[in-house]
Amino acid sequence: MNTDILHNVWYGSLLSQELGKGQLKSLVLNGEPVVLARTQEGLVYALKDICPHRGIPFSFGRMVGDxxxxxxxGWKFNSGGVCTEIPSLCSGQDLDSTKIKVKKYPVMEKQGVIWIYLSDKKNPDVESLTPEPPLMAALGLDAKPQVIAEAVFKCHIDHAVIGLMDPAHGPYVHKSVFWRSEKTTYEKSKNFGPVPFGFQMLRHQPSKNSKAYKILGGQPTTEITFQIPGVRLEHIQVGKRNVYSLTILSPMGPMQTKVYSLLYWDMPWLVIAKPLIQAFADRFLQQDVQAVDRQQVGLQYDPSLMLIKDADTQAKWYYALKSEWIKASLEGRQFQNPIQPTELRWRS
Ligand code: FES
Ligand SMILES: [Fe+2]
Structure with missing residues (x-):
């Protein structure tokens, strides 16, 4: 299995609300320090967070204008990563500061998330072929998350992704009064199909033992989409109303993965339940953190691992999508989704 971190893709790496106007924020993406800045007009840009003069991170500095x-x-850099001013220069010292540049990362902001494009040094020009982060069609581009849970998983992004799409760990890891226990498992059968750069569990009624859906009332239906490099979007519909659960993973380094778990909705009355839902979301994510931490205790011995049918088929698909993405990039061709419509069955 290929454990490479995917390149030429967007990683949801920070929330919009974490970066105010005139502010700087540092983060690490795939081992690279990145500084994000927001201008007075609200635009975001991202540069490598290392000053080319003597290596201090820009994020210890400040924004002056944009x-x-x-x-x-005090050297100044603009949103293109170009040095525009070197204060120590005297008249007649004609060093052209604009020849000094730092790496600039493409960024985009959608639905309350700042996405950073991680390019491939050898093959930097395929941005147009790249998976676009999925849209919450019913809510529009400016939707803001109502509930935010976040964590750093101390594991490779592959294990974080697989844990996220694993249908069989629920009754054991997420034992909770709000969820289900191992005593109430049922056989499930779900239909899947390919979507651009990923796959989807087709729309269906959630199982009767998934108590968390009950809070929504009515007859909810749900559809779950996974897309490389690490985006899971669940869309729950109750009549005309919508709830979206977006989980995004971005690799900080080979053994650290940032996870955001976000909820969006257009059901005004859900506000009453918000503290409860927040507590549930936090608890749920912490249960995954604990599972990952414990898994690492075993993984340090580098055991060989298994992926079984059908419960781990989605994990197999993830690896197949990854391999195809890497191959297509290397060969400079269009990505061909390897996934076929399939019915998967498991007990959970
Ligand atoms: S280290 Fe940044 S200006 Fe000198
Ligand atoms: Fe989980």
Whole structure:
């Protein structure tokens, strides 16, 4: 199995609300320090968070106007990563600062998430072929998450993704009064099909033992989409109303993965239940954190692992999607989704 981190894709790496106007924020994406800045007009840009002069991270500095000022000697850089000013220069010292550049990362902001494009040095020009982060069609581009849970998983993004799409761990890891226990498992059968850069559990009524859906009332139906590099979007419909659960993973480094679990909805009355839902979301994610931490205790011995049918078929698909993405990038061709419509059965 290929454990490469995928390149030429967007990673949802920060929430819009974590970066105010005139603010800087640092993060690590695939081992690279990145500084994000938001201009007074609200636009976001991202540069490598290392000053090319003497290496101090820009994120210790500040924004002056729409530019980043290095905290050490005050060099200024614009949103293109170009140095526009070196304060120590005297008249007649004609160093052209604009020849000094730092790496700039493409960014986009959608539905309350800032997405950073991680390019491939060898093959940087396929951005147009890239999976677009999925849209919550019923809510529009400006939708904001109502409930936010976040965590850092101390594991490779592959294990985080697989854990996320694993249908069989629920009754054991997420034992909770709100969820289900191992005593009430049923045989499930779900239909899946390919979607651009991923696959989808087709729309269906959630199982009767999934108590969490009950809070929505009515007759909910749900559809779950997974897309590389690490996006899971569940869309629950109750009549004309919608709830979206978006989970995004981004690799901080080979053994650290940032996870955001976000809920969006257009059911105004759900506000009453918000504290409860928040507590549930936090608890749910912490249960996964604990499972991952415990798994790492075993993985340090580098055991060989298994993926079984049908409960782990989605994990197999994830690896198949990854391999195809890497191959298509190397060969400079269009991605061909390897997934076929399939019915999967498991007990949970
Ligand atoms: S280290 Fe940044 S200006 Fe000198
Ligand atoms: Fe989980």
């Amino acid at each position: 530019q980043i000022e290095c905290p050490y000697h």
